Amino acid sequence: MLRVSLREISAALKEGRVSPTELCQRCLSFIKATKFLNAYITIAEDTALKQAEESEERYRRGQILGDLDGIPVAVKDNFNTAGIETTCASNMLKGYIPPYSATVVQKLLDQGAVLLGKTNLDEFAMGSGSTDGIFGPVRNPWSYSRQYREKSVQNSHTENEDSNWLVTGGSSGGSAAAVSSFTCFAALGSDTGGSTRNPAAHCGVVGLKPTYGLISRHGLIPLVNSMDVPGILTRCVDDAAIVLGVLAGHDPKDSTTVQDPFKPFELTSFIDASKLCIGIPKEYHAPGLSSETLALWSKAADLFENAGAKVIEVSLPHTRYSIICYHVLCTAEVASNMARFDGLEYGHRSSMDKSTEVMYAATRREGFNDVVRGRILSGNYFLLKQNYETYFIKAQKVRRLIANDFVNVFRNGIDVLLTPTTLSDTIPYVEFIKEDNRTRSAQDDIFTQAANMAGLPAITVPTALSEKGLPIGLQFIGRAFQEQQLLTVAKWFENQVKFPMIQLQGMMDHGHTVCRHQKSAFFS
């Protein structure tokens, strides 16, 4: 029952085949059974059950609030949740219970969704592995899938089970793992440089980064204000559209949201591919792109072409400056945003209190990890008067050029761009930590982060399994505020590729029959 889509479970709830309480309890026990994944930082059992009961009452009276009523969801632990601890996986906010909820969280709750808990992440969402938070790394559910196990046993007989587990990608790895391991039906992530799409791709789920300004950031603890967007992680594109319909729209509390009203949409299964123009950015043939991913990307392009779509190679010439530019802009905003964590109003406060300055310094040293402190230092360096022009202003100009690259491509008739989401499938944790956070982030954000620079919507769709039996996702980037078109294309693609469902065995409840294993029709 937990393995179905949000849409399907919503129908089951409406038809009375399952009750919200029962559903919530099942999810909660599944969360406990998969605790070793470390997907959740906080499990909000009591409030979730209360919300489920209230939902049940609404179903009984026939007065449900919306499509999400009674549906268990999870939220990344960098969204404020009133009354529920919100930590950003940092000592700085450990124990912090916010007095208000983020607008997106409130919108979910207003629709009757049941909030199961807060998901794990890299500290303050700074990372691409979900490995650098104080609560430890998130384990990729695919580590325990039959698909991966069978292959890895073939490859190596010596590795013990507990050392070759895989990273989820990040920074919204907890949310991706939660959706992928069937402990919830949708999860919120945040996406600043790819933090929703990267783990979604590695965990074989759909990850949507909406257009900047479409969804309120109020209550999302910021990483980079000018690029952050709440992200949506679901098991299929249709579900992402449903959640988007709930979350999108102007928020007076976020002045960067657009005023235009947003009309929720349903996706059609049919598209007239002959009217579609898909762009393949040549600069995305980046060094480090695995041959498998490259082959899959090109197969996907063929798929569109064979269906009658125009597939055109396009150029985004400034792509190669994107990562370095992002580094400057990101750290500068980080340095600024983190200034508020001084131990006075909330959060961690050091016991060293010889003077205010000593207290500040000790609080921040104790509260932030090396990654956060490193970014604060570089950001402050870039913002110094003598460096501002050379770094920050220049990076802003480059950002404009990157954004204009997309403008030009879309002006020339391209509807959506098709790219890889990640360089390759995911890797074991022991491999991942051989490189530092900065190097990893630079590598892993390479295909995703330009969309944040340009504010464009992008979605990763799980496409096929690698030779190792691990998911590979491909990314579609759309025109600003054209989510409907983007998701329609993504849904069509999803229907074509028939990505296999994860077969979780052994580790979780054996009582449930392992789901139907649809053999991929196209990418087998």
Add this chain to the structure above:
Amino acid sequence: MAASILRRSLLTPRCRAGDVAALHSGPSRRRAQAPGPIASGRRAANSPAGERGVAPWVAVVGLEIHAQISSNSKLFSGSQVQFAAPPNSLVSFFDASLPGTLPALNRRCVEAAVMTGLALNCSINKKSLFDRKHYFYADLPAGYQITQQRLPVAVNGSLSYSLCVGRKKNQMVTRTVRIKQIQLEQDSGKSLHDDIRSQTLIDLNRAGVGLMEVVMEPEMSSGEEAAAAVRELQLILQTLGSSQAIMAEGQLRVDANVSVHHPGEAYGVRTEVKNINSARFLARAIDYEIQRQIKELENGGTVMNETRAFDFKLGCTIPMRDKEGKQDYRFMPEPNLPPLILYDTKSLPANTNHQQVVNIDWIRERLPDLPSVRRVKLVEQYGILPEHSFTLLNEDGLMEFFESVVRQTQMNPKKVIGWILNDMLGYLKQHNLKVKESPVSSLFLADLLNLLERGTISSSAAKQVMEIKKGNQKVLNKLIGLVQRTTRGRVDPVLVKQILEKRLSQ
């Protein structure tokens, strides 16, 4: 609710009054003194008394004035603005910088800044930007202040002000100082340093209140000029209602940049005098600093580029121990606020929601008469002296009082003004009363002046009635004596007393 999440901050000491002030005065510190030629030859020459006849010194004074915007709510949050409310009772989540909160610009504050800009002959920027200015301080919860460093809302204005010059101070001259810019910015909270218990208490009620920073070019040359300019600005703000501009409540805070040099030579090193919290001390603080710099230089010393505070008890400026020199504010665009776009009637897009836009022309059409215009009107309409028109406007409610008396009496306004300025205002000043607290109502004064005008009573009798009205009972007996004399003792003095008392208490 927000207050409860704020721990009453218990910080260890750093209890320097100056330090607090340095932060309160916001981004003014680092602005360079404008280079360029001295504006005109009208600069006052200063030389300390008793010095030999060396080349005279010229002082250059520039002002940065923070005016608190009169608004019900703060610049970027819905918290109420109120003076002397219980500590931390007016603090929203945003004001306390709770993570994830975002600024939402208060339209009223924008309108107040536009209004002020127009009144100060500024060009209003149709597009202005917000920036973050970073520094760590306990009463700045976000670690940065949102201000307008790059592109402020109003630029290139001017302010004309008048002052009395000449040996007898009886000659009115009008001068003009250019306004460099007006920027919108957030106020900080307040730190209260408790030396005895070695702690600092933080009150965030003021944190996030909207300020207009008015930057005047360094074109003044004395404390007196600066004081006159500030007084005129204060009147303008109060007339507009864009700020209550009460210095005692910190609604108008003045920092002065002061330097001295010999005419024809380059500008001297400037100091910044902060902490000038009253109109009374403004001129004194600046003049003291001018004299101090001259003495310093004449004694072969140098003037340091430093921040000094005015100690009103000692009547002098003292250096503030600060690390300002090394401070780098790491300015950055505020990413959570789109550019502030203003419209005029021409550029106003069709079908706009008027609640969503600010129309400069609409505000311009509704500007009230500014003090300068009112003064001209008073002089023209009533034939009074220009300096009298200044006095009428300088005292809150005095102009209205004067006009009310004039309306109700046949006496020539030129004579009325004498009664008001000499007899009534003198008394009020002496007793530290405001016009509105005057025991003599405009109706009463008008009646009295009518009696005088008709010859019913003499001028001295009228003055005595005024005295009684002001509470001087001894004069009553004189008045009774007057009645007795006039009636040659034909009336009962007790009855006279009763009648007089009854009439006077009306």
